Amino acid sequence: MVVGLTGGIGSGKTTVANFFRELGIPVYIADEAGKRLMLSSEEIKKEVRELFGEQAYPGDEPDRKYIASQVFNDSEKLEALNNIIHPAVAADFQRWLSRQNAPYIIYEAAILFESGGNEKCDRTILVTAPHDEKIKRLQFRDNSEIEEIEARMANQWSDEKKLKLADFQIKNTDLALTKSQVEELHEILLNSRKN
Ligand SMILES: CC(C)(COP(=O)(O)OP(=O)(O)OC[C@H]1O[C@@H](n2cnc3c(N)ncnc32)[C@H](O)[C@@H]1O)[C@@H](O)C(=O)NCCC(=O)NCCS
Numbered sequence: 001m002v003v004g005l006t007g008g009i010g011s012g013k014t015t016v017a018n019f020f021r022e023l024g025i026p027v028y029i030a031d032e033a034g035k036r037l038m039l040s041s042e043e044i045k046k047e048v049r050e051l052f053g054e055q056a057y058p059g060d061e062p063d064r065k066y067i068a069s070q071v072f073n074d075s076e077k078l079e080a081l082n083n084i085i086h087p088a089v090a091a092d093f094q095r096w097l098s099r100q101n102a103p104y105i106i107y108e109a110a111i112l113f114e115s116g117g118n119e120k121c122d123r124t125i126l127v128t129a130p131h132d133e134k135i136k137r138l139q140f141r142d143n144s145e146i147e148e149i150e151a152r153m154a155n156q157w158s159d160e161k162k163l164k165l166a167d168f169q170i171k172n173t174d175l176a177l178t179k180s181q182v183e184e185l186h187e188i189l190l191n192s193r194k195n
């Protein structure tokens, strides 16, 4: 059973994914796979260079800050980048999935619903947190500018829209409460598999 896990920027997806990992559940993180593939795949490097110029890959490693500055205020360029990265991540995920042996696995992706990835999931979980809390956490973690965070948010669906499609919601405010929501959901997922 594939359980999709998503949430807006800074909502706490990775924090929640790590709680599932502590329960012994295999977790695939699409953002990390995308990063790894941008480093290892010559095909991706070539296509990204064609799209954004040499500046996107000054050497062997991508200039993520430069690419971000090009895509989050230009939805056509973002779509073109997504079209390069997402199929490669999907193939990598299928290879990973075929090696797993667990009652269910977690597939964590930032834009699961926006990209239609939810259609390949048996269940979906949305992590939510108050807007100001997300901004505070990201400023603390990454030293990000508010404008940069809001530009990414503008390219993601609202929680209201995603909640209509999600099977479960995890409200990530207090970490201890988040952990207990994960433990409860884990039991539900184990049982729903038996039905
Ligand atoms: C633009 C890139 C180079 C910026 O890299 P950077 O290290 O700054 O950010 P990172 O990848 O860690 O993402 C941080 C957050 O930004 C947001 N974000 C990233 N990609 C997207 C996207 N395509 N659409 C909307 N939001 C996005 C998410 O909330 C994500 O959690 C990178 O995000 C990227 O290659 N994105 C396109 C591919 C993609 O969709 N990746 C995510 C799922 S595979």
Ligand SMILES: Nc1ncnc2c1ncn2[C@@H]1O[C@H](COP(=O)(O)OP(=O)(O)OP(=O)(O)O)[C@@H](O)[C@H]1O
Pocket (backbone or CB within 6 Å): 007, 008, 009, 010, 011, 012, 013, 014, 015, 016, 031, 110, 137, 138, 141, 172, 173, 174, 175, 178
């Ligand atoms: N409940 C919480 N209370 C306080 N800090 C939190 C909480 N949940 C997450 N954080 C912190 O907020 C930051 C963002 O969390 P996390 O990285 O899990 O979010 P994310 O949704 O995966 O982020 P991104 O969208 O950038 O990939 C991290 O520094 C994390 O340690």
